[in-house]
Amino acid sequence: MVTSSRFEPLSRRELAVLVRELLLCGHLIDRSGMPHLIGAFGREGMTEVAIEEWMAASPVYTKRMQRALDFEGDGVDTLFKGMQIEIGAPPQFMDFRYSVTDHDHGEFWLDHCGALMDVEPMGDEYVTAMCHDVEDPTFDATALATNPRAQVRPVHRPPRRPADRHPHCAWQVTIDANNKPQPFPPRARTLAASAAGTVQLTPIDESEEGQGSYSGPLLADVRFEDFSHSALIRIAEEVCIQQHLLALGFLMAVRVRCDENQSLEIARKQLTGIAGLTSERIRDAMGLASDTDGLATVLALHPVLNPRQYVDAEILGGDRMRIRLGRGSGVDTDGGWPSWVTAEHLEPLVALVRGVNPAFDLRIVEDLPDSLVTEVVLGEVPAKEASEVALTRFSTGAGFAFSDRGMSLPLTVV
Template sequence: MSIEAQSARSFAALSRADLATLVPELLLCGQLIDRSGMAHLIVEFGRSGMAQVAIEEWQAASPWYTRRMQRALRYEGDDVVTIFKGLQLDIGAPPQFMDFRYRVDDPQHGEFWLDHCGALMDVEPLGDEYVTAMCHDIEDPTFDATALATNPHAQVRPIHRPPRRPADRHPHCAWTVIIDEAHVPPTMQPHTEQVGRSAAYTVELSPIDAAGEGNHDYAGPLLSDVRFQDFSQSALVRIAEEVCLQQHLLALGFLIAVRKRVDEDKAREITRKQLTGIAGVTAQRIRDALGLPDDLEGLAAVLSVHPLVNPTQYVDSEIRFGGGRLQLRVGRRGPVDIDGGWPTLIDGEHLEALQALVRGVNPRFTVRVLDEDPAGLLLAVDVTDEPAPECVEVAITKVSTGAAFEFEDRGIPLPLYVV
């Protein structure tokens, strides 16, 4: 990756090839947000309480970010194909790690199945109760909430699902999607309505320029896999911004759900732990995926595309790099500050998430407050003599098999037509 133009605007500074590498990483890291947060919820609320928070956060976020991606890539519709395209660009279903396969019978009927479910691999060792919580209690209402964004009469129902019987059953699960006017639409929950009123849902991101090589939308047939290198550079910029925004919307849903159950101080404590874990793992995966060095210049490049401070239209931040010095300003005047999202959890007394982020690039990095006032927080990144130990929140997130997952090139995808 070229890191010469760190003053350029976020994702637009990246090449088409680097963006195609980065987008699936961002989708996977979005899925790992739950791996980062769920352990802390189990401590506070137990398994059933954790499951209920997960249901509410995904119900709150997924309909809105699904609609945003439909509009951005011009595949709006009300059929099964539209639902399946949305799943391919959803942080809840990152490619290959959650290996969704699809069949379309007609515009109102289809099936999908998971040849590999990374989330199942994470929870199966915990026993059938945790598998049932994820694959039954959480999936039933959240799949329908995602389908709701496309057609209120869509229902997603299992053909089979874990706990697996026999233990090596494959595919891991299979589901039908049926659109029928007789289906009673699910009721939109208050937490979903609340996120729909957020600044995140309405923020304007980079328009897709129809010039240049590659696909500018996903308006054609459903493909067996989304191959991101087939999109144009401009389309990939927009997709990357949307995926970062998906993460922010999910974090808002998480915070809303947690706030129902504990006081504000405890809610912020839990959400800071969630943010700390995912910030560190995401920084490390971005560094490795883009082949960046572990010096300050590499960290500046990671920061320029890290979801904590992106998209720039939503998060008020500035990276200042030059003369061997790196500073980060976290402002307080962006739409994310209206929503009370991730960056509002960071202040001079709560730097854990930023410490995890910079140490995800190099464990010898540390952040130091230069100035703090109502307009924002200014930090310097220093280099210490000794590496810091990995923090507990990052170690918990790395328990997921997704933390070390490697993507592969699957070649040219096939269009999927009605069978």
């Protein structure tokens, strides 16, 4: 299996754009999955799955990013750096602001919470489920990757009273030797030992122009354009792994609530929704055409098919474009996203290609134990958008536009 990164051909500017898109689309995985959980298990079941999936994934991917960008530590600034480069807090859409008092004390607040904007119209019960029931255990689970004695506690949070209260929420972080250490969640241990948790990704070349780590001071905003080419490749790969880990955590949580057939049905619906919307956003962010050339680029950059060290996928050119999914890579060992795509269930892959052009479709060329090959065909009329994609589009993140905030000031002294 070739292990060079599919992101290598992109420039630093293009990679910076892609990283922001990957972070936002990773966040929207839950918007894709939650409607189907509500239908299957109700609001309470949906809330429980959300808690369990994030507690399983976030400690693992937080530690991975700390190691990748050389900012491991046990203080509040390390915790905040990790939050700036994770799918739970995509920049601007989840506009986290930070203040560091000292090694053991700090605060963060959200000047804008896209997740709240999505959920507020659903009523206070859903807002409380997200901002209380889910956030309390999952913030602490994220924090334990930095320091098991860190506690994240609310200053105020929604439901908003008054209705236009700003910032949307505020939280205090305290590290105290007297705090009871947070245990590493059992499912996080499982994911830490998985192929996704242990995969070795593209090394960072410290000799390149640009920032090769985040070992300096905590910044108010991370400007991805300031990182080196290889650092951006590594960040993009790590963010893809974050998405795979969250999807695996999702499936683990669903499996204990229903049989295997229903679990995979719900998981495929989640994948279908986010695959289609992510294709569309990548196409638009990278300025690509809605033709086969544009599709080839989207396929090369799409998180479902990345990173190459974890997912065996090929885009085969020639007179006809074909997509080959290998069946022996790490993602197959884990039973992750591409393994849910079968000859009988092409829906996620069809949604992925139709995110570039709704007239695209797929036909099976070959279905073998070690690979599934499909061919891209162009229909005469655009297909109706899949209901799973339409449900994901409910999120304000679907049409969210990033802005250039310019230089970022340090929040901590070197």
